[in-house]
Structure formats: C-alpha cells, structure tokens
Amino acid sequence: MKAEIIAVGSELLLGQITNTNARFISAKLAEVGIDVYCHTVVGDNPKRLSQTIQLAQQRADILIFSGGLGPTKDDLTKQTIARELDCELVTDDEAMKTIEDYFTHVGKVMTENNKQQALVLKGATVLPNRNGMAPGIAIGKEDKQYILLPGPPHEMEPMFEHEAIPYLLGVYGKHDVISSKVLKLQGIGESELEVRIQSVLEKQTNPTIAPLASPGMVKLRITAKAKTEEEAQKLILPVEQEIRSIVGEFIYGVDEDTLASKTTELLLQNDWTISAAESLTTGMFMAELGSEAGIGNALKGGVVVYNKEMKIEQLGILPSLLDYHGIVSGECAEAMAESVRERFTTTFGVSLTGAAGPEPHDGQPPGTVWIGIAAEGMKTASYKLQLSSSRNSNRKRSVQFALHYLIQTIKEKKELKY
Amino acid sequence: MKAEIIAVGSELLLGQITNTNARFISAKLAEVGIDVYCHTVVGDNPKRLSQTIQLAQQRADILIFSGGLGPTKDDLTKQTIARELDCELVTDDEAMKTIEDYFTHVGKVMTENNKQQALVLKGATVLPNRNGMAPGIAIGKEDKQYILLPGPPHEMEPMFEHEAIPYLLGVYGKHDVISSKVLKLQGIGESELEVRIQSVLEKQTNPTIAPLASPGMVKLRITAKAKTEEEAQKLILPVEQEIRSIVGEFIYGVDEDTLASKTTELLLQNDWTISAAESLTTGMFMAELGSEAGIGNALKGGVVVYNKEMKIEQLGILPSLLDYHGIVSGECAEAMAESVRERFTTTFGVSLTGAAGPEPHDGQPPGTVWIGIAAEGMKTASYKLQLSSSRNSNRKRSVQFALHYLIQTIKEKKELKY
Missing domain, CATH: 3.30.70.2860 (Alpha-Beta Plaits)
Structure with missing residues (x-):
C-alpha cells in the first residue's frame, strides 16, 4: 500500500506556517507498515487541487488530505474532491449537532457559514472531531481510499490516530x-x-x-x-x-531520549537532587528539566538572576568577585552554582552566565557563556562555550551543553560512590 | 515566475523530521515576488527523484532542491540532477579547500567520502556554505533554473538568503x-x-x-x-x-509580535520591572520573556519553587495557608506573586502554580492552574485555568495565559497612572 499526503493551504506556500501534519501522518503510517511515497502541498485553488488529486490517483492507493475543511470561503477541499469523485455532499446530522452544541456551550450565536462544516461526502465514514467542529471524512472509491482531515494539528492528530488509522486497518487488514x-x-x-x-x-x-x-x-x-x-x-x-x-x-x-530525560533518569536512580541559578537563559535550563514528568522528586527549584545586583542580593555573590572577574567568568559561574546548591540544599547546583547576544555583555562578546557545576563532595567546575551571535540559538545550545556537562558530572559522582 | 520546492530525504517520509525548509524558502521567495506553486517531498531514491524532476520541469520555472548533498551513500541529489540535465560533475577547488580546512581546524583526519561534498555540476554557480561543508549549486538549463541546497536548516537558511536569492534576482531582475x-x-x-x-x-x-x-x-x-x-x-x-x-x-x-514581545514593549515604555515565582512551569515564563533582547532592563529575575517546602523556605509562604487552601489555589498563587515582587523589588510579580499533569497534584486534577499577579499600587489578583491533561501543552498554555493577564494588568495600571 502506498500513501500520498496532500496538504491544502496557501498559507503553507507563502511560508507562513510549517507543514507539521505531513510528519505526524507519516510517522503513524510507518507504525502500521504503510509506505509514504510523497508529500505534496498545494494552495487553496480548486484547479490546482484537482490536478494534484489526478496525479496522486496515478501513483498512490491512499490519498490523505489535510486542511480546507473549515467554515470560510477559501476552505474548498471537500467541494473539490466531491467533484473529482463525482460524489454528492450531504449534511451529517451528528456533525451538525456537534457544531450547534459548541455554540450553545460558549453562549454565542452560530453564523450561517458554520453549517458548511457539517457537509460530508455521501456514503462516507464520518470521523468525529474531538477538538474542533469540522469532522473528518473517509471514503473508498475504485480501489483508492480518500481520507480528509482538518488542518489544525490539535484537531488532526487525535482524529488521525484514533479514527483514520483504525479505518485503514479495517479496510486493508494487517500487513508488514x-x-x-x-x-x-x-x-x-x-x-x-x-x-x-x-x-x-x-x-x-x-x-x-x-x-x-x-x-x-x-x-x-x-x-x-x-x-x-x-x-x-x-x-x-x-x-x-x-x-x-x-x-x-x-x-x-x-529514540525519544533527550539530554533532559537522561539527566532526570540518572538523578532519580540515585535519589539525587538539583537546583539551578540562571542568568542568560532566564529559566530555560529548569524549564527543560521540568518538561519531564517525575522530575519533581529531583528538581527542587532555583533562581533567575538577570543583572549584577540580583546576583549579589539573591545569591550573595561577592561584589569584589564580580568587579575583578566580571559577570561572564568561570569564577562567577562557580560561585553561582555553589550558592544555589547551598540555598536549595541539593546534590547538584548548575549555573549559566554569559552574553546571550546580540550585544556584548560586561565586556564579553556575544556567545561567550560559562557553565558552573557544583556537586556534593566534588570540586566545583566551570566550562566555557564560545557560541554564535544569535541570542536564542545561544540560549538553547547553552542549556544542552549544561545538561551534557551535568551528565558527565553525575556519572563521575556515581563512580566515586562505588 | 513559478517555483517548486523539492525536499529530498527518506527521513521526511518516515515522519522523523519536519520539512521546515519549505516554509523558510517559501517565505523568502514571497518577499521577492516569486510565486510558489507546490512543495514536494521525495525519498532518497534516484528513480522517484528523477520522476519528480521531470514533473516539476513541466509546471515550474525554478526548481529548488534541499537535502542529499552530504557525504554519505544515500546522498544522491547531485548525481540524479546531473543525469537528468546531462551534465558532468566536477570537483570545485574552493569547496574542497573549505572541507580540508574544516578537518585541519578540528584536528581530525578527513575521510575519503567527504570529497563527494566538493562535487558540483560543471558550469554552475557554487553557493558557499558558511555553516557546513557541502556547497550549494545554482545552474540554468533551457529556461529553467535549478538551485541545490543542503538539508540541515542552519546550513540551508543563510545560504538561501544570502546566496540563492541574489542569484535569482540577478537572473530574473526585479519584478512584482x-x-x-x-x-x-x-x-x-x-x-x-x-x-x-x-x-x-x-x-x-x-x-x-x-x-x-x-x-x-x-x-x-x-x-x-x-x-x-x-x-x-x-x-x-x-x-x-x-x-x-x-x-x-x-x-x-x-506579524512577528508575540504576547512576550508585547509585554516587553509595554514594560520598557513605562520603565516598569517584573519578577516571577514559578512552580509547574519551572522557569518557562521567565524563559519566554528572556527570549526578547532588551528585556534585561525589565526582567530582574525570580525563583522556581517546585515543591511545598521550597515555597515555604524560598518565598516565606505560610505553611498554614498551604495546609488550608492547598498548593494549587488562588491564595497560594497570590501569596507567591506578592512574595516574589517584594523579594526582587519589582513593579509586577507573576506566579504560576498548578497540576501540570499527567497526574493530579495536591488533590487537584491535572490541568488545574492558578496564575497570580501582584502589582505596585494595585490589588493582587488570581486567575484559574482548567486545561487538559497533557503536561507540556498545559505548561505552554499557562505561560501564554499568564502573559495575557499580565498585559491586561499593565494596561490597567497605565490607565491608573493618568
């Protein structure tokens, strides 16, 4: 079975949004052994969509469309496919009820154009939409299967996984x-x-x-x-x-392992805790660790101290140290790491200080970053990075490097333990 | 002028990466008035790539390829296009020098397969790669233009913007x-x-x-x-x-405005400062604000306090308040916001506490979130959200809601001022 994924939307061709739907659909099809031979994106243009459908019919068994099912004038996917398949559009009562219920629920008056969302191809399987109004549609015609999905990822993703995949498995049975x-x-x-x-x-x-x-x-x-x-x-x-x-x-x-998930795993295995003091990353390091469920037992917290005064007031860093070595220095990073570890009484204390960019900071060029790591029973260490001048890439990469050095330190401490 | 964007890579069809290149290229082409009629993704398969090229030649004037220029065996874009255009591949001396210099710089031995990266179509314009080894290629043949770009976005994006766009403008001159x-x-x-x-x-x-x-x-x-x-x-x-x-x-x-950029703008205009106390979001709120250059004058910092003990120790929240109202409560959110505002002496103090999920937290179902906002000279307020059970979506949406309520509060305070 070969599938082709067709995304419909001029906003994709204008570069205003990214086609993440093709990735999601492809990954789910791979799991059930359906090969994807092609992704295509076309604009909100019935003629070009018709050409794309005719071409896909020649090379694929399954045509999966996303986008163009909404209530507005440029939503034309259903109408175009109905014409190509010579198939009538009829109102689906359940879909209409979902739409009416939604407007009752939010206490707004339903506008006429919303009714368009309840139209489906006659004889099709209607795929309910748990996160929106427009239902999906699945229909078989002359050895080909056609699946129509809404464009917004939060509507499309659960519908594809829970409705379209079981539909396709029902049609084709299990295979490789x-x-x-x-x-x-x-x-x-x-x-x-x-x-x-x-x-x-x-x-x-x-x-x-x-x-x-x-x-x-x-x-x-x-x-x-x-x-x-x-x-x-x-x-x-x-x-x-x-x-x-x-x-x-x-x-x-x-697979889905990340530096943050590996860090969390290592900390929890050893019953160790962590805190952080962040300057240029303003919380991104802790945010990254916090994305892991279960981190609550390891991440006690930390501080964001963006300017010099806050480093002195909140962490007790000596003004003389900052004057002599500067804010962007190994000495400052180490003092921050030690102070936050002490204040939050954790096994590890991690710090990040640097010039995020695009401007230099405290005399240091953008992209100069120091990472400090303090660990119970070990010598505090600091690491220098020299990154680019792009603020947000520097901030992200600093977090990844901090996790990398932290993993090395955790492993060292583990070896010391035995 | 019509362009078609062709991304080459089986990892795209397997759903392992998202085709962000098509979006970037489309947006840049729109800026110079070149219409994009289609995006296509094909696998690392010379036969299907040849078919895609022949089809694109029928409907587009400009064919833009990304991916498949690297050193490994499945990198076949150049070889396939050379065959389709009946064009020889020759080694480009400058590209070879860049590759050799790279290996000298990092102190590693260059492996033989890297030489493949210096091959270009004979007679083509070579587009230098500032962030990687494989150069890009631009060539005109029989009224069509062919642009070959590397796949990794950090290599492709500057090359397309600084090399390919000027090349295309040179060929076609200015137009709509x-x-x-x-x-x-x-x-x-x-x-x-x-x-x-x-x-x-x-x-x-x-x-x-x-x-x-x-x-x-x-x-x-x-x-x-x-x-x-x-x-x-x-x-x-x-x-x-x-x-x-x-x-x-x-x-x-x-356009590119975000809730964070609007917040930053409003704070800086009024010389107001902000701090935050984050629980379920573990730093994401401050990280979002910190992505704005210039925020340093407004964001003084804040604390991440993940468990009950840290809320008591670091913010001085009364244990009796937490016992009576719970951690996930408007009372806790307001106390956190007031405490952090006082400790960091800022105009505004924002707090987030809640059950991120997937598990309930302190007796509250996942997705229950309280946002607290304390502002100088105003009554402290709290707002309740009831979100889903998806941990990371809840964390992100909580940050957006906190920014939304903060903007409302800043505007109210501005009105009080006059």
Whole structure:
C-alpha cells in the first residue's frame, strides 16, 4: 500500500506556517507498515487541487488530505474532491449537532457559514472531531481510499490516530510493519561515524541504516520491515549491538531520549537532587528539566538572576568577585552554582552566565557563556562555550551543553560512590 | 515566475523530521515576488527523484532542491540532477579547500567520502556554505533554473538568503513583490471574525484576506501584490484600518509580535520591572520573556519553587495557608506573586502554580492552574485555568495565559497612572 499526503493551504506556500501534519501522518503510517511515497502541498485553488488529486490517483492507493475543511470561503477541499469523485455532499446530522452544541456551550450565536462544516461526502465514514467542529471524512472509491482531515494539528492528530488509522486497518487488514530505532550520539561527526561503521553499513539490506546530522548531534536510524513489530525488533537488535560495539562511547540515548530525560533518569536512580541559578537563559535550563514528568522528586527549584545586583542580593555573590572577574567568568559561574546548591540544599547546583547576544555583555562578546557545576563532595567546575551571535540559538545550545556537562558530572559522582 | 520546492530525504517520509525548509524558502521567495506553486517531498531514491524532476520541469520555472548533498551513500541529489540535465560533475577547488580546512581546524583526519561534498555540476554557480561543508549549486538549463541546497536548516537558511536569492534576482531582475501583514487576535473565534468582517472580505481582490486559526488565537493575513514593497504596503493599509475599525479591540499585535514581545514593549515604555515565582512551569515564563533582547532592563529575575517546602523556605509562604487552601489555589498563587515582587523589588510579580499533569497534584486534577499577579499600587489578583491533561501543552498554555493577564494588568495600571 502506498500513501500520498496532500496538504491544502496557501498559507503553507507563502511560508507562513510549517507543514507539521505531513510528519505526524507519516510517522503513524510507518507504525502500521504503510509506505509514504510523497508529500505534496498545494494552495487553496480548486484547479490546482484537482490536478494534484489526478496525479496522486496515478501513483498512490491512499490519498490523505489535510486542511480546507473549515467554515470560510477559501476552505474548498471537500467541494473539490466531491467533484473529482463525482460524489454528492450531504449534511451529517451528528456533525451538525456537534457544531450547534459548541455554540450553545460558549453562549454565542452560530453564523450561517458554520453549517458548511457539517457537509460530508455521501456514503462516507464520518470521523468525529474531538477538538474542533469540522469532522473528518473517509471514503473508498475504485480501489483508492480518500481520507480528509482538518488542518489544525490539535484537531488532526487525535482524529488521525484514533479514527483514520483504525479505518485503514479495517479496510486493508494487517500487513508488514516498518519499525525504526534511532541511536543518538554526541562527540562524533557524521562522516567519521560513517567511516567507523562502514562494515555495518555495507551489508545493510533489512534493516537499513541511515545517519542524520543536526547541530551538535548525530543520529543513526535503523529501520526494519517484518510481519510483526516483534520480528522487526529482532532484526534491529544485532545491528544495534554491532554499532554499539564500535561507537558505543558516543551513544547517549535512543529514540525519544533527550539530554533532559537522561539527566532526570540518572538523578532519580540515585535519589539525587538539583537546583539551578540562571542568568542568560532566564529559566530555560529548569524549564527543560521540568518538561519531564517525575522530575519533581529531583528538581527542587532555583533562581533567575538577570543583572549584577540580583546576583549579589539573591545569591550573595561577592561584589569584589564580580568587579575583578566580571559577570561572564568561570569564577562567577562557580560561585553561582555553589550558592544555589547551598540555598536549595541539593546534590547538584548548575549555573549559566554569559552574553546571550546580540550585544556584548560586561565586556564579553556575544556567545561567550560559562557553565558552573557544583556537586556534593566534588570540586566545583566551570566550562566555557564560545557560541554564535544569535541570542536564542545561544540560549538553547547553552542549556544542552549544561545538561551534557551535568551528565558527565553525575556519572563521575556515581563512580566515586562505588 | 513559478517555483517548486523539492525536499529530498527518506527521513521526511518516515515522519522523523519536519520539512521546515519549505516554509523558510517559501517565505523568502514571497518577499521577492516569486510565486510558489507546490512543495514536494521525495525519498532518497534516484528513480522517484528523477520522476519528480521531470514533473516539476513541466509546471515550474525554478526548481529548488534541499537535502542529499552530504557525504554519505544515500546522498544522491547531485548525481540524479546531473543525469537528468546531462551534465558532468566536477570537483570545485574552493569547496574542497573549505572541507580540508574544516578537518585541519578540528584536528581530525578527513575521510575519503567527504570529497563527494566538493562535487558540483560543471558550469554552475557554487553557493558557499558558511555553516557546513557541502556547497550549494545554482545552474540554468533551457529556461529553467535549478538551485541545490543542503538539508540541515542552519546550513540551508543563510545560504538561501544570502546566496540563492541574489542569484535569482540577478537572473530574473526585479519584478512584482508580494507582501503580507498578519493581524493577531485573541478572544474571538474564526467564524465570528469572518462574519464581522464580511463586508471587507467580500470586496477582496488585491489585497486578499485570509483568516487562520491556531489554538486560542486567530490570525488575519492581508496579502498584496505590487511593483514595490512600498506600493504593496499602501494597498494593505486601508484594509488594515477598516478591519481595525470593526474588530480592533481583539487585535493584540501584528506579524512577528508575540504576547512576550508585547509585554516587553509595554514594560520598557513605562520603565516598569517584573519578577516571577514559578512552580509547574519551572522557569518557562521567565524563559519566554528572556527570549526578547532588551528585556534585561525589565526582567530582574525570580525563583522556581517546585515543591511545598521550597515555597515555604524560598518565598516565606505560610505553611498554614498551604495546609488550608492547598498548593494549587488562588491564595497560594497570590501569596507567591506578592512574595516574589517584594523579594526582587519589582513593579509586577507573576506566579504560576498548578497540576501540570499527567497526574493530579495536591488533590487537584491535572490541568488545574492558578496564575497570580501582584502589582505596585494595585490589588493582587488570581486567575484559574482548567486545561487538559497533557503536561507540556498545559505548561505552554499557562505561560501564554499568564502573559495575557499580565498585559491586561499593565494596561490597567497605565490607565491608573493618568
């Protein structure tokens, strides 16, 4: 089975929003073994949408559309597909009730154009919308399946997962599964990685192996096709083990692992706690850790101290230290880390101070960042980064580096323990 | 001139990464008046890439490719295009020097496969890569222009903006400009908005007007086409004014404005300062404000207090208050806001406390959130939100609501001032 994903919306072609729907739909189809051969984006233009449908009919078995089901004049997906399939549009009573209920609930008067949202292709399966008004539509015509989904991701995603996927599995029955495992590496480049694992790459057929680079990180995707998820995993395992035997030292996690999730895991395993003192990152480090459910037992809290006075008042950093070494210095970072660790009585104290950019800060060029790490029973350390002049990229990368150094420190402390 | 954007990469079709490149390229092309008719994504498969190229040649004047220029075996974009255009691949000396210099700089040995990155189409314009090794390529053949760009966004974006756009302007000369202005609204639904501005929508030709909905917010995009940017702005202005005269009360900003940027602007205009005490959001509120350059004069800092003990120790919240009302309560939120405002001596103190989810917290269901706002010379207020059970969506939405209530409070305080 081959699927093609067609997103409809001029705002996509004007570059005003990103097509995240294609990614979500593709990932869910991969899980049930349906190959995606193509993503297409077309504007709110019936003629060009018709051409796209005719082309997709030639190369795909399943056509999945997102966008253009709303109440406004430029929402034309249903109308165009109805014309292409020579199919009538009829009002779905349940969808109409959902729309009317919504307006009653919020106490507003329903405008006439909202009724358009209750129109569906005659004979179609209606996919209820749990987070919005326009229902989805699924219909089979001449060996092809057509799935119409709303554009907003928070409406489309649950509908696709809970309504469209079961519909497709019902039509086609179970078949091959495509399963992937992603290894995440730090401290090695893409090309060096490829050379090191050349012997593994050369014999790849099933599973296949693909390196992917992103700033400061490399991923290796191992993808297997098999009758069941279990068999796919069995094919992936020996390949993963072989790769680990060659470059295992650089692998910090798999799949959805992040530096924050690994940090949380290590802290909770050891019953250790953490606090942070943040300057240029104004809370991003703690926010990143806080995204992990369960971190509450490890992250006690911390302070954001943006200017010099706050560093003195809130953390008791000596004015003489700041005058002599500057705010952007290893000495300041170490003092901040030690002070926050003491004030919040935690195992680890992490600090970030620097010139986020775009302007220099306290005499230091933008992108100069110091990370301090204080740990119970260990010598306090600081690390210097020299990043770019882009404020928000510097702030994000500083947080990732702080997590990286923290993981190293946690591992060192673990070794000291035994 | 019509452009088609073709992204190459199986990882896109497997749903492992999002095609953000198409958005970036589209937005930049719109700025110089080049229409984008289609986005396409194909896998790392020479045959399907060839078919995509042949199809795009029929409908577009400019073919823009991203991805598949790297050193690994599945990087086949250049080779496939060379075959389609019947064009030789030759080594570019400057690109080779950049690659060699990189390896010298990082002190690593260059592996043989990296040389592939220096191959370019014979006779092409080489687009230097400021953030990576593989150069871009621009070449004209039989009335069509072909632009090849690397896949990683941090390499592609500066290359497209600083090298490819000037190249295209050189080839085609100046022509019509497409310019957009986006109005951002809060507190009104998409369909009600459309009904209210019906009279403006009905007469639209140039500029055109499109409503766009996203969670908790509606945008209106006004797009004009003209000879110059200035003329386009002149067409947009009266339409914007007419819309403002109807629904102006709901418009909180335009284009890239965010609630954080509006908050920053209002604080700086009045020389007012702010601090925050965060529980469930663990620093996200301060991180959001901190993304604005210049916020240093307004954001003094704050605390993250994740558990009950920290709220007592760091903010001096009375244990009896927490025992009686609970951590997730308006009383706790107000006490936190007042305490942090006092400790950091700021004009405003904002607090967030709640059950982020997925588990209940202190007896409250996930998604129950209280926001507290203390302001100099005003009565402290608290606001309750009832959100979903999704931890990270709750955290993000809480921050947006806190900014929304803060903006209302700043405006009230401004009125009191006069």
